[in-house]
Amino acid sequence: MATLRYHILGTLSVTRDERPVAVTAGRDRVVLAMMLLHPGRIVSLGELTEAIWGADPPATARGQVQTCVSRLRRGLPADAIMTDPAGYGIRVEPGELDSERFLMLVDAARSASGPAVARAAYREALDLWRGPACAEIDAAAVRQAAAMLDERRAVAIEDAMNLELAAGRARELLGELASLVDRFPLRERLRGQLMMALFQSGRRADALAEFRRARDVLRDELGIEPGRELQDLHRDILAGAVPEVPVPAPAMPVGGAIRCLPRTVSDFTGRTEQVDRLIAGIEAAESSGPVVAVLDGMAGSGKTTLALHVATLIGDRFPDGHLFVDLQGHSEQDPVDPAAALLTLLRQLGHSAEEIPPEPVERVGFWRTQVAGRRLLIVLDNAATSAQIADLLPTTPGSLALVTGRRRLAGLDGIQLESLPVLAHDEAMALLDRIVGERVRGDPDGAAEVVRRCGALPLAVRLAGARLAHRPRWRVSDLLSRLGESALPELAAEDRTVAGAFTLTYRQLPPPLQRVFRLLGVYPVGTIDDLAVAALAGLTLDEARDALDELVDVHLLEEPERGVYRMHDLIREYAGMLAADLPGPDRHAALTGVLDLELHALIAAVASSHHDVLSRDLGWPRPDRPDLVATLEDPHTRLERERPGLAALVDAAGAAGCRGYAWRIPRAAWQPLFFRGYMDDIRDLHQRAMHWIESSGDRGAIATIANYLASAYSRGGEHGPAEEYLLLAIRLREELGEAGALATSYGNLGTLYQSQGRFAEAIEAIHTSRRIVARQRMQTSSAGPLGTLAEVLGRLGRYDEALHYARLRLIAVIEHEEEGPLALAVLLLQRLKYARGRIGVDTAHRYVDVARRLAIRSGSRSIMADLHHDRARLFRDAGRYADACAEHRRALDIAVRMRDTRHEAEFSHALATTLRLAGDVSGAREMYARSLRLATAGQMAYSIARAQAGLAACLDPGDPEAAALRVRAIALFRQIGIDCDPSEVERGWSGDD
Numbered sequence: 006m007a008t009l010r011y012h013i014l015g016t017l018s019v020t021r022d023e024r025p026v027a028v029t030a031g032r033d034r035v036v037l038a039m040m041l042l043h044p045g046r047i048v049s050l051g052e053l054t055e056a057i058w059g060a061d062p063p064a065t066a067r068g069q070v071q072t073c074v075s076r077l078r079r080g081l082p083a084d085a086i087m088t089d090p091a092g093y094g095i096r097v098e099p100g101e102l103d104s105e106r107f108l109m110l111v112d113a114a115r116s117a118s119g120p121a122v123a124r125a126a127y128r129e130a131l132d133l134w135r136g137p138a139c140a141e142i143d144a145a146a147v148r149q150a151a152a153m154l155d156e157r158r159a160v161a162i163e164d165a166m167n168l169e170l171a172a173g174r175a176r177e178l179l180g181e182l183a184s185l186v187d188r189f190p191l192r193e194r195l196r197g198q199l200m201m202a203l204f205q206s207g208r209r210a211d212a213l214a215e216f217r218r219a220r221d222v223l224r225d226e227l228g229i230e231p232g233r234e235l236q237d238l239h240r241d242i243l244a245g246a247v248p249e250v251p252v253p254a255p256a257m258p259v260g261g262a263i264r265c266l267p268r269t270v271s272d273f274t275g276r277t278e279q280v281d282r283l284i285a286g287i288e289a290a291e292s293s294g295p296v297v298a299v300l301d302g303m304a305g306s307g308k309t310t311l312a313l314h315v316a317t318l319i320g321d322r323f324p325d326g327h328l329f330v331d332l333q334g335h336s337e338q339d340p341v342d343p344a345a346a347l348l349t350l351l352r353q354l355g356h357s358a359e360e361i362p363p364e365p366v367e368r369v370g371f372w373r374t375q376v377a378g379r380r381l382l383i384v385l386d387n388a389a390t391s392a393q394i395a396d397l398l399p400t401t402p403g404s405l406a407l408v409t410g411r412r413r414l415a416g417l418d419g420i421q422l423e424s425l426p427v428l429a430h431d432e433a434m435a436l437l438d439r440i441v442g443e444r445v446r447g448d449p450d451g452a453a454e455v456v457r458r459c460g461a462l463p464l465a466v467r468l469a470g471a472r473l474a475h476r477p478r479w480r481v482s483d484l485l486s487r488l489g490e491s492a493l494p495e496l497a498a499e500d501r502t503v504a505g506a507f508t509l510t511y512r513q514l515p516p517p518l519q520r521v522f523r524l525l526g527v528y529p530v531g532t533i534d535d536l537a538v539a540a541l542a543g544l545t546l547d548e549a550r551d552a553l554d555e556l557v558d559v560h561l562l563e564e565p566e567r568g569v570y571r572m573h574d575l576i577r578e579y580a581g582m583l584a585a586d587l588p589g590p591d592r593h594a595a596l597t598g599v600l601d602l603e604l605h606a607l608i609a610a611v612a613s614s615h616h617d618v619l620s621r622d623l624g625w626p627r628p629d630r631p632d633l634v635a636t637l638e639d640p641h642t643r644l645e646r647e648r649p650g651l652a653a654l655v656d657a658a659g660a661a662g663c664r665g666y667a668w669r670i671p672r673a674a675w676q677p678l679f680f681r682g683y684m685d686d687i688r689d690l691h692q693r694a695m696h697w698i699e700s701s702g703d704r705g706a707i708a709t710i711a712n713y714l715a716s717a718y719s720r721g722g723e724h725g726p727a728e729e730y731l732l733l734a735i736r737l738r739e740e741l742g743e744a745g746a747l748a749t750s751y752g753n754l755g756t757l758y759q760s761q762g763r764f765a766e767a768i769e770a771i772h773t774s775r776r777i778v779a780r781q782r783m784q785t786s787s788a789g790p791l792g793t794l795a796e797v798l799g800r801l802g803r804y805d806e807a808l809h810y811a812r813l814r815l816i817a818v819i820e821h822e823e824e825g826p827l828a829l830a831v832l833l834l835q836r837l838k839y840a841r842g843r844i845g846v847d848t849a850h851r852y853v854d855v856a857r858r859l860a861i862r863s864g865s866r867s868i869m870a871d872l873h874h875d876r877a878r879l880f881r882d883a884g885r886y887a888d889a890c891a892e893h894r895r896a897l898d899i900a901v902r903m904r905d906t907r908h909e910a911e912f913s914h915a916l917a918t919t920l921r922l923a924g925d926v927s928g929a930r931e932m933y934a935r936s937l938r939l940a941t942a943g944q945m946a947y948s949i950a951r952a953q954a955g956l957a958a959c960l961d962p963g964d965p966e967a968a969a970l971r972v973r974a975i976a977l978f979r980q981i982g983i984d985c986d987p988s989e990v991e992r993g994w995s996g997d998d
Contacts, residue, residue, distance in 0.1 A: 009916075012103050013102070013561040014133050014135060015140055016136065016139070017041075032069065032078055034544065035144045036924065037095075038139045038151075044096075044104075045097065045408045048092050050092045053070050056145070057069075057070070063382050074088075074593055091614065105230040106130075107157075110133075114351040123164065138152075147587055149344070151344075152342045152345065154790050160358055160359075163358075167198065170202060175202040175205035175515075178198075179199075179203065183197040183199060190563075192235075196215065196216075196721055200654065213239070214243060216242075219231055219235065220726070227330060227354060230265075230354070259414065263325070263353060264326075265329045265937075269316075274428075275428050275431075276432070279423055283298055283300075287405060287422040290421065295398065295399040295403070295405070296405045299414055299422050300409045301409070301411065301412065301413050303573060304460045306464075307412075307425065307622040309409050312386065316382055319405075322405075323404070325354070326379065327381075328353045328383045329384045330350055333388060334387045335389070335394070335509040343365070346397055348361055351368075351371070379403070383406045385398075385408045386409075387409060389513075390414070391415070392416065394414075408420075411510055412559050413560075427811075428466070429461070430464055434456055436466050436467070437469070437470050438998035440473075441470050444473065448632055450482065455484060465503050468496045468503060469484060472495070478689075492575065493575060493578050507575075511579075516561070519737055520542065521542050523583040523584050524587075525562075525580050525584075526577070526581040527599075532571045532646070534643070534646075535601060537602060540601065543595075557570070566583075569911050590705050597661075597666070598629065600666040604652075604666060606634065606637055606644070609634065609640035610641050612823050613821050613822075614818065614826060622709045623669050633864075641864065648674075649682065649924075652689055665700055668709065671713070672710065674690060675691075678690075682864060682865070682866040683915065688714065690716070705743065707737060708741070712730070712746070712750050719756070720906070722942055723943065725944070729743045729754055740948045744780075745781070746757055748774045748775075751770050751771070752789055754798075759793050761943075761946060761947075762945055762947030762981045763946070764797050764979075770785075771793055771853075774790050790819045792810075794807075794834055799837050801982055804841040807837050812834070829856075834852070849879050855871060856868075860872055866899050866903060867903065867905065868910070870908060870912070871893045874915060876892045877890070877916075878915065881919045886919055897909065897913060900912050906949075910943065913935045913939065914932070914933065914955060933955040934956065935951040936948060937956065950981065953977070
């Protein structure tokens with residue numbers, strides 16, 4: 006008959022007649038291990054599928070398990086595997102399974118007739134072990150069941166060592182005991198046996214040193230002091246009077262108060278709101294049942310410190326014991342198994358290893374029995390998952406569990422949740438002050454910058470403060486210079502580092518999630534949405550959202566608004582360090598993926614009337630990820646959110662050699678930014694683009710950026726640089742033969758000349774633009790140039806011509822059905838008709854109201870400024886000067902905030918005129934002077950002439966200064982092409998708009 010042997014005390018193996026039976030498939034080994042760890046009973050299909058796939062088995066799980074069992078049956082006896090509707094089990098005969106033989110030998114040793122027999126039985130039992138049970142199988146369910154066998158082995162080792170010491174073999178045991186203590190550093194009984202062996206071998210000093218090592222390990226790992234037995238042994242060794250009995254099994258320790266919480270910090274600072282909320286919640290829930298408060302937050306946010314602080318404040322309410330266990334959810338070691346955590350807690354309550362049941366279910370029951378009816382405070386620190394702590398939580402009223410963890414423990418019900426943010430600025434400053442003292446108070450600005458560089462993260466502030474505190478000659482500025490551009494390397498003290506804390510979180514991510522996190526370090530902006538992550542990592546949108554949810558759950562990301570994510574500055578720096586180690590092609594692919602998405606998201610925010618011109622300038626690009634672009638819900642809202650980060654994207658593109666994106670992104674952003682009045686953004690983005698492309702030789706790109714950079718200079722009243730850029734664009738586009746782009750630049754040049762009061766040149770430039778369009782028979786929008794032409798002709802008093810072009814402009818914009826351009830066209834038509842006398846004040850108001858409704862829907866600030874300006878003029882003409890001034894100031898405020906110098910000069914002039922007519926000559930002179938300063942700085946001849954005429958009107962007609970101003974104004978008006986008296990200009994529309 007064949008001899009079958011199953012080995013699980015080490016790596017899993019099966020032999021038949023001493024020949025190995027091949028069990029190579031990973032899933033087969035998990036199934037066999039689960040059955041051998043529970044011999045003679047049916048292991049349910051649910052247990053098997055969870056052991057193989059975790060909480061997310063595939064739909065085909067049942068069939069795949071059946072396949073595993075079929076393969077196992079081929080190598081085992083026909084009746085070895087039992088089948089049941091609920092699952093499968095394995096039938097083992099006596100002597101076939103090494104774990105059963107081990108347990109039988111241990112029982113024999115404990116019931117042996119004498120020490121020699123017991124020692125032999127223990128030796129034989131322990132010789133069966135070749136390593137941890139099922140050592141090579143990582144499945145959580147296998148590890149949990151195997152842990153019970155490992156625990157029984159540890160207890161057997163301790164019992165065996167007792168017998169060997171009693172037999173006088175102390176010297177021979179030293180090496181073995183030292184090795185065992187290294188393997189099981191938290192087992193006090195083994196430590197005591199090593200101390201006894203050292204003492205009996207004449208090495209008293211080494212025995213005392215071993216106690217100190219034991220105490221340090223227990224404090225560091227569990228936050229507890231050594232048990233009574235170990236302390237008694239230490240005292241006896243110190244006195245040189247060791248009892249004859251070597252080291253008895255640990256008994257119930259001291260019956261007094263149980264206080265196992267580690268030391269808390271004496272300089273706890275801030276968190277008042279969180280402390281008050283936690284205590285209030287605990288007080289409110291105490292009467293109804295056990296209280297569970299969960300504190301989660303990013304690494305270094307002070308979760309454990311806060312939990313211990315709260316425990317100190319309310320500890321007196323829990324007289325029966327204060328327990329603490331570090332669950333190592335994020336540490337260099339594997340997370341503590343729940344059964345091992347229960348062992349620690351029960352030992353803290355004073356129970357010996359022999360009293361504590363080895364089986365997990367029995368141990369949970371024993372724990373719940375021991376805590377029932379007691380008022381305990383239990384701190385479960387650094388939890389990994391909800392499942393890890395579920396059986397550790399108290400179940401009866403009167404107890405409190407404070408749980409900390411970096412992961413959001415969504416699997417727990419009925420808890421009080423407190424997610425910790427970073428410290429408020431004042432709290433972080435106060436913490437730094439408490440650590441460092443006077444130097445912080447002596448340099449508050451420098452200290453504030455230190456706090457900012459630390460991101461107000463408690464751990465970072467503490468480490469920065471520790472560096473200063475231990476260097477009394479350093480100033481705060483010295484620390485700042487050390488922090489430099491990269492703070493993480495400096496935020497360290499001995500083995501405590503911020504980067505190390507982040508690493509522990511990162512290492513526990515599955516590889517796909519690690520990849521996403523590292524790629525986030527490539528992204529140059531502080532906030533990112535799910536679309537950008539999908540493009541960055543080459544994921545579907547659903548995959549990206551799943552990954553982001555996981556990163557939020559472990560507090561590597563925040564989600565300040567739906568679908569938008571943000572990294573703490575230090576985590577972002579850490580991700581950047583990881584990204585730097587990625588292969589160059591991977592970084593490049595990630596960056597170009599997200600740049601392409603950002604480009605096409607900007608294109609989607611552009612008004613349809615501008616699409617043809619934009620596509621022409623960009624070269625008609627197609628998106629790399631049309632699936633992502635198609636999901637854009639609101640491109641305009643997204644642009645508003647992404648606007649502060651566009652400059653970083655441009656620089657990242659340029660630095661990575663993606664020069665095409667470096668200029669195309671600013672170009673695509675121009676129309677929506679210009680329409681909303683973000684002139685500073687336009688200038689900054691296009692200047693950055695020009696920096697990256699001006700040496701590239703790409704004349705088309707340079708011409709395009711020059712054309713649109715001019716618009717920002719023009720709006721800001723810097724007409725000299727604006728003209729230089731437009732003439733550069735025109736020259737390059739003529740060289741390249743780009744007729745459509747050339748027409749655009751001439752139209753823009755006409756608008757620039759209009760702003761300067763160079764009306765004849767403006768008319769000529771616009772007609773040149775229109776001739777190019779007509780000659781090429783191009784289908785392009787002419788609304789902008791037509792509007793400029795109508796305004797110039799109106800200011801020259803050529804109203805019939807102006808109205809003709811204004812109507813053509815209205816027809817051009819109606820075709821595109823866009824609220825903003827339509828509002829501008831309606832306003833222009835209203836002004837010309839009103840100035841010509843074809844409509845009265847009431848009708849003009851109706852025009853303005855229609856334009857206002859359109860402008861509100863468009864979101865354009867510049868159009869809203871024009872609306873306030875027009876309403877002010879109409880109110881003034883109706884004698885409602887107070888209402889007119891209020892509208893003038895609204896228009897002026899928008900222009901100032903937009904840094905629109907041209908319109909600021911115009912609106913200042915209009916307000917001055919209203920103040921003058923209302924009798925406030927002093928206020929009028931102040932505003933005319935302001936208009937003159939702005940117009941002179943921007944070389945705006947028309948506005949200069951108007952301001953001079955206005956100042957003259959504020960003086961007595963016979964005043965020599967008034968006469969001089971009037972003469973200068975007339976000369977300028979005639980130079981512009983307006984042949985009229987300044988007083989007429991002051992009374993008429995052209996002098997007011």
